[in-house]
Amino acid sequence: MSLKGILKNNPLRAAVVMATYVAYALASTISMYLFKYAINDLTANKWSRFVFWLLIMAAGGLLAVLLHALATYLYSKQVQDYFHQVRRQIMHHYYAQGTTKVAAMQNQLGNNLKVLTDDYAMPLLQVWQNLLSVTMTTTALFTLHWSLIAATAVVVVIVLLLPKIIEKQMGQASIAATKKNAKMLDTVKNWFAGLSELRRYKSGKRLNQEIDQSSQALAQANIAKKRYEGVSIGINGLGNAIGQIGIAFWGGILYFNRQVSLGDWSVGAEFTSTIFNGLWSIISALTRIKSTKKLRQEIEELIVPVADEQQSTNVCGVTGKNLVVKYDNGETIAYPDFNVNRGDKVLLVGDSGTGKSTLFKVMLGQITPASGELAFTDEAGRKVAPQEAHLGYIAQDASLFPDTIINNITMFSQKLANRVDQTVEKVGLVPDLAKFASHGETVIDLDQNNLSGGQKQKIVLARAEIHNTQFLLLDEATSAIDSQTTNAIVCELLNMDATVILIAHNFSPELVSRFDYQIHLKADNKEGEKDVN
Numbered sequence: 001m002s003l004k005g006i007l008k009n010n011p012l013r014a015a016v017v018m019a020t021y022v023a024y025a026l027a028s029t030i031s032m033y034l035f036k037y038a039i040n041d042l043t044a045n046k047w048s049r050f051v052f053w054l055l056i057m058a059a060g061g062l063l064a065v066l067l068h069a070l071a072t073y074l075y076s077k078q079v080q081d082y083f084h085q086v087r088r089q090i091m092h093h094y095y096a097q098g099t100t101k102v103a104a105m106q107n108q109l110g111n112n113l114k115v116l117t118d119d120y121a122m123p124l125l126q127v128w129q130n131l132l133s134v135t136m137t138t139t140a141l142f143t144l145h146w147s148l149i150a151a152t153a154v155v156v157v158i159v160l161l162l163p164k165i166i167e168k169q170m171g172q173a174s175i176a177a178t179k180k181n182a183k184m185l186d187t188v189k190n191w192f193a194g195l196s197e198l199r200r201y202k203s204g205k206r207l208n209q210e211i212d213q214s215s216q217a218l219a220q221a222n223i224a225k226k227r228y229e230g231v232s233i234g235i236n237g238l239g240n241a242i243g244q245i246g247i248a249f250w251g252g253i254l255y256f257n258r259q260v261s262l263g264d265w266s267v268g269a270e271f272t273s274t275i276f277n278g279l280w281s282i283i284s285a286l287t288r289i290k291s292t293k294k295l296r297q298e299i300e301e302l303i304v305p306v307a308d309e310q311q312s313t314n315v316c317g318v319t320g321k322n323l324v325v326k327y328d329n330g331e332t333i334a335y336p337d338f339n340v341n342r343g344d345k346v347l348l349v350g351d352s353g354t355g356k357s358t359l360f361k362v363m364l365g366q367i368t369p370a371s372g373e374l375a376f377t378d379e380a381g382r383k384v385a386p387q388e389a390h391l392g393y394i395a396q397d398a399s400l401f402p403d404t405i406i407n408n409i410t411m412f413s414q415k416l417a418n419r420v421d422q423t424v425e426k427v428g429l430v431p432d433l434a435k436f437a438s439h440g441e442t443v444i445d446l447d448q449n450n451l452s453g454g455q456k457q458k459i460v461l462a463r464a465e466i467h468n469t470q471f472l473l474l475d476e477a478t479s480a481i482d483s484q485t486t487n488a489i490v491c492e493l494l495n496m497d498a499t500v501i502l503i504a505h506n507f508s509p510e511l512v513s514r515f516d517y518q519i520h521l522k523a524d525n526k527e528g529e530k531d532v533n
């Protein structure tokens with residue numbers, strides 16, 4: 001996130017924007033300069049010449065307004081195009097990293113880019129615009145009397161030093177406000193995810209408390225930010241006012257000593273005012289730009305090109321040796337050694353809390369074991385590094401997307417469209433689809449929740465089936481499906497070539513006996529054993 005990035009996004013348009021602002025500054029400075037002649041002609045009673053100068057000034061002013069509007073429009077386009085790219089890169093970063101931090105992502109894509117538009121991109125423009133008008137006005141002022149420049153320079157140094165007083169606090173306040181905003185989004189996400197439960201148990205009070213707390217913290221952070229902004233504006237304004245009055249006074253002395261004309265004095269005062277307003281504007285813009293430094297660094301880290309998804313290899317088997325997982329809270333789970341071969345159908349059992357889901361997380365690379373070894377093998381029996389292993393994972397709460405049921409099964413791959421009918425039959429989804437007017441083309445409405453838990457699970461099972469996943473981990477993936485359909489689905493799974501490891505409770509002994517063997521985790525010493533059927 002940088003000025004270079006904004007300019008490079010469309011170099012030609014950037015050049016036009018800069019040039020248009022130069023033309024704008026030139027037009028407005030010249031029309032201001034002409035006022036000197038208007039005043040001098042007015043004091044010399046030359047009425048028609050006075051009107052002539054005013055008309056020329058009006059034309060210059062109009063031209064300046066048009067140029068300004070055009071340049072501002074083009075610059076906004078430039079910035080929005082750049083931010084569009086940045087958003088894309090951030091999304092790609094999160095996708096490639098496989099992040100699940102939704103609130104952080106929302107904050108980066110929404111709030112933070114808005115802050116950067118207001119406090120970085122627009123202030124940059126403010127700096128450029130005012131830099132031009134200060135430079136041109138200073139040159140014009142020099143033509144009136146050299147000492148006006150010297151006096152201006154003295155006051156400028158004072159004006160430049162003043163904002164240092166508040167700069168650090170401004171930056172900290174800005175960061176605090178963004179952090180509190182992220183916290184607020186997180187709280188909303190975490191608590192509203194369970195809204196129906198909170199309503200069921202009439203726990204609205206607690207929800208209010210939580211939202212209230214983060215909302216208050218955010219409000220306070222925003223107030224603090226505004227307070228520092230206010231103080232900063234006050235300090236700059238004070239310097240500006242002192243400067244203008246001082247220079248007008250000096251111009252007055254020059255006029256009384258007959259060193260400048262009345263026209264010079266009045267235009268000089270106007271120029272000084274432009275210089276101070278311009279400097280004030282540059283300083284406040286720079287202060288705002290500086291306050292976004294950390295935020296820009298954060299975004300910069302998100303937009304550095306990241307490698308595309310890692311190449312993954314289909315795996316068929318897995319072995320675990322002396323595996324131990326340690327959670328931060330000290331919870332330690334030691335696993336029995338296991339060796340799952342290609343095509344094995346394995347039931348992972350054990351009491352609640354013995355570490356079944358944790359073992360899946362280790363296999364999926366979400367948790368790194370404290371010790372021991374986990375190794376995957378591909379079709380040819382070659383070892384595959386865990387980070388490269390391609391596994392199918394089906395959890396209790398199915399991941400669905402707001403698109404058609406068919407697209408949720410094929411995961412948007414047109415190549416698989418011709419196998420959808422056969423697949424939905426295998427997972428028992430046909431009677432469910434018949435209930436919808438648009439059948440497989442029914443769009444899944446994540447807000448309205450137009451599918452039952454069982455239907456969702458069947459869709460995800462169909463997804464794994466149609467993609468011919470060779471290694472399937474199922475964590476209570478049929479918990480919401482009736483027992484008859486579960487039996488049918490499990491039988492279907494057991495007939496597949498794929499290696500299947502399944503966690504399930506309450507399977508009938510008959511169904512259990514169809515698996516090749518069980519890996520049994522035990523609670524007491526967290527050491528388990530393998531029971532072969």
Ligand SMILES: Nc1ncnc2c1ncn2[C@@H]1O[C@H](COP(=O)(O)OP(=O)(O)OP(=O)(O)O)[C@@H](O)[C@H]1O
Pocket residue numbers: 327328329331333350351352353354355356357358359
């Ligand atoms: N993120 C975590 N931080 C700390 N401890 C955790 C975490 N996740 C799980 N645990 C603990 O690890 C142990 C195993 O949890 P896990 O979810 O793997 O059990 P499980 O056998 O799948 O249970 P269930 O059958 O109830 O789903 C539990 O005691 C749990 O409290």
